Amino acid sequence: MKRKPVKPLLIFGRDSWKCQLCGQEFQDGQLSPHHRANRGHGGSPVSDRPSNVLSLCSLCNGLIESDAVEASRARILGIKISRFDAEIAHLVPVKMFVESTREWVLLDDNYGATLTQDPDEGLSE
Secondary structure, eight states: OOOOOOOHHHHHHHTTTBOTTTOOBOOTTSEEEEESBOOOTTOOTTTOSGGGEEEEEHHHHHHHHHOHHHHHHHHHTTSSBOGGGGGGGGGSOEEEEETTEEEEEEEOTTSOEEEOOOTTTTOOO
């Protein structure tokens, strides 16, 4: 069964029209769908699913692809994940803007998001 392509407007709506890195709100046409797990050359049907896609402004999207410090920050927040995790992106939490604060959520493949606990909570130091 062929997977339906991700619909950017549904991603932007789920994400409240905010860049999930800088938190700034944008209008239609100013956000880009960002794949948390890179698609690789030629794209991958496995990675083209709503749980693997977030809204980013073009500035932040470019920064996390070109600046090592911003890429590390994006990994800590779950905005970037290993390309090998594309199939399980729905199980990898991401810290997104919910209202005006960042919260850990799990994304699903029906354009939904569910609050979850901090993945580091309960780990001993």
